Amino acid sequence: MSLEDDPVYPFVKLIDSGIDTVEINELFSTDPSLVLFYPSRSCRACVEKIIELLNEEIKLLGLKNIIMITDFSDVREYAVFCRINKIQFPVYNVISNSEGIASLMAYEPYYAILNNSLIKSSVFIIPKDNPFLTKQYFKIISNKFFNTN
Numbered sequence: 001m002s003l004e005d006d007p008v009y010p011f012v013k014l015i016d017s018g019i020d021t022v023e024i025n026e027l028f029s030t031d032p033s034l035v036l037f038y039p040s041r042s043c044r045a046c047v048e049k050i051i052e053l054l055n056e057e058i059k060l061l062g063l064k065n066i067i068m069i070t071d072f073s074d075v076r077e078y079a080v081f082c083r084i085n086k087i088q089f090p091v092y093n094v095i096s097n098s099e100g101i102a103s104l105m106a107y108e109p110y111y112a113i114l115n116n117s118l119i120k121s122s123v124f125i126i127p128k129d130n131p132f133l134t135k136q137y138f139k140i141i142s143n144k145f146f147n148t149n
Contacts, residue, residue, distance in 0.1 A: 003110060003125075008118040014092035015075065017082055021095070027067060028116045032145040034061055036068040038109045040077075046128055050109055051085050053131050057138045063089055065146050070094070111137065113145055 010025035027033075036054065038047055054066065066089040072078035078093045112120040122144070124137045 003112065003120055003123040006120045006123075008114065008120065010118055013095040014069065015078070015095060016090065016092055017079070019075065022092070024069075024092075025116070025118060027092070028114055028118065030116055032065070032113045032115045034066050034141060034145075035112050035114050036066070036109065037112065038068060038070045039107065040070055040072045040081075042109050043128075047109065048085065049131070050126055050134075051087060053134055055086075055088060057135065058088060060138055060142050062142075062146050066090075067092065111141075113141060 008024060010023065012024040014022050014024060014027075016022060036050070038050070054061075058066070068087065068089060068091040070078065070081070070091065071094045072081065075093070078091075082091050109126045111122075111124045111126065113122040114120060122141055124134075127133050
């Protein structure tokens with residue numbers, strides 16, 4: 001499965017933390033956003049490390065530039081996940097029967113840059129045991145896409 005330059009179906013339905021429904025095309029403007037795609041079936045300890053590292057780099061990336069998309073089938077589990085992990089950035093949950101879900105979720109957590117074109121770029125599959133590579137990725141995309149300095 002190729003993720004780079006992969007289009008996202010524009011009408012995928014998501015639920016935000018306030019339990020409001022939005023379509024994915026409503027989330028993005030011409031400005032790029034770093035999106036963390038986190039499949040709910042992924043290792044819980046791994047996501048804790050991923051979120052911890054991302055929280056450490058919020059100043060570099062800019063809080064307004066980060067979005068997380070996940071696919072919990074249970075809304076309560078989604079809410080608990082957000083609260084326990086003290087996530088500072090917006091988290092959206094894919095509605096399980098939403099058309100186009102396959103265009104979003106992979107088997108492993110990954111980052112991608114998205115804007116209103118809804119074409120994934122700068123895709124980065126997150127290594128489990130090498131936070132240094134992830135930090136390097138953050139530096140590269142910060143310099144390329146975000147003016148946070």
